[in-house]
Amino acid sequence: MTQKVVVIYSGGMDSFTVLHNAIHAGHQVYALSFNYGQRHVKELKCAEQVCQELHIDHKIVDITAINQLISGSSLTSDIDVPEGHYAADTMKSTIVPNRNMILLSLAVGYADSLGARAVYYGAHSGDHFIYPDCRPEFVEKMNDVCQIANYQPVDIVSPYLYQTKIEILRDGLAMGLDYSKTWTCYNGREHACGKCGSCQERLEAFALNHTSDPLVYE
Numbered sequence: 090m091t092q093k094v095v096v097i098y099s100g101g102m103d104s105f106t107v108l109h110n111a112i113h114a115g116h117q118v119y120a121l122s123f124n125y126g127q128r129h130v131k132e133l134k135c136a137e138q139v140c141q142e143l144h145i146d147h148k149i150v151d152i153t154a155i156n157q158l159i160s161g162s163s164l165t166s167d168i169d170v171p172e173g174h175y176a177a178d179t180m181k182s183t184i185v186p187n188r189n190m191i192l193l194s195l196a197v198g199y200a201d202s203l204g205a206r207a208v209y210y211g212a213h214s215g216d217h218f219i220y221p222d223c224r225p226e227f228v229e230k231m232n233d234v235c236q237i238a239n240y241q242p243v244d245i246v247s248p249y250l251y252q253t254k255i256e257i258l259r260d261g262l263a264m265g266l267d268y269s270k271t272w273t274c275y276n277g278r279e280h281a282c283g284k285c286g287s288c289q290e291r292l293e294a295f296a297l298n299h300t301s302d303p304l305v306y307e
Contacts, residue, residue: 093117093205094246095196098140098147100132102271102291103211103254105139106261110248111209112143113264119203120147121196125188126156132272139270150195159186189222190231197235197243207244208235214253225250258294269303280305 096111098104098120111118122136133149140147189210196208212223221227232245249257261268273291274281281288283306295302 091115091117092207093119093200093203094207094209095119095121095200095203095205097192097196097208097210098122098136099211100134100136100139100271101211101273101287102261102268103213103249103257105135105268105271106257106264106266107209107211107248108139108145109261109264109266112145116207118145119199119205120145121199122147122149123192123195124149124151124153125192126153128277129272129275131277135270135272148199152191152195155191187222189220189227193231193235193245197238197245200243201239201241204241205243206241207246209246209248211249211257212247213249213257214251254290254294255297258298262298262300267303271304273304278307280307282307 092115094111094116096104096108096118098108099122108118108120120136120140122133124130124133137147137149189212193208193210196210200206200208212220212228228245228247228250235245236242249260252260258268272281273287274283275285275287276282281304283289283292288306291304292302
């Protein structure tokens with residue numbers, strides 16, 4: 090029987106691959122994107138276009154009101170996005186406090202209303218150093234809570250939790266995915282900057298997979 094699942098889909102390359110992972114598994118996918126005031130809101134346009142092409146049910150939910158409570162991130166506040174690799178401490182300024190817990194909580198509520206039994210999201214091992222809400226212990230505890238938060242349990246599924254972006258891209262390329270339909274750069278300009286941690290990690294993944302990134306860089 091086809092299983093309903095909710096996929097948190099930002100429009101970035103990780104969640105793009107997760108989306109197709111769920112589709113290839115034969116699930117009935119409901120894509121869910123969030124506008125939380127991110128400067129790289131361009132990613133939502135990518136998500137919208139992909140879901141239209143795939144004829145997937147897709148919602149973009151405006152939760153920008155949370156910025157009345159949550160501030161201090163270079164992704165949502167008037168703070169320069171740092172340049173350099175994710176391993177650098179400066180990248181901690183890109184943390185949006187409690188973001189994934191908020192997004193997962195909303196997605197689980199949506200899943201419960203649909204009768205879906207799982208929520209997919211794109212945490213991976215490259216995020217573990219900087220982002221506490223992408224680490225295995227966080228995913229495990231969230232999954233435990235979501236088994237008891239409603240009358241029906243909802244699983245939190247992170248297919249690439251222990252894999253790198255290099256491995257995610259390799260899987261996506263094996264599925265024949267077109268990564269020109271994704272957006273990764275934390276700066277919301279016309280072209281990707283190539284200098285922020287997100288861009289650098291993406292470029293490294295393409296280089297180590299011996300293929301070219303289809304995005305245009307500044």
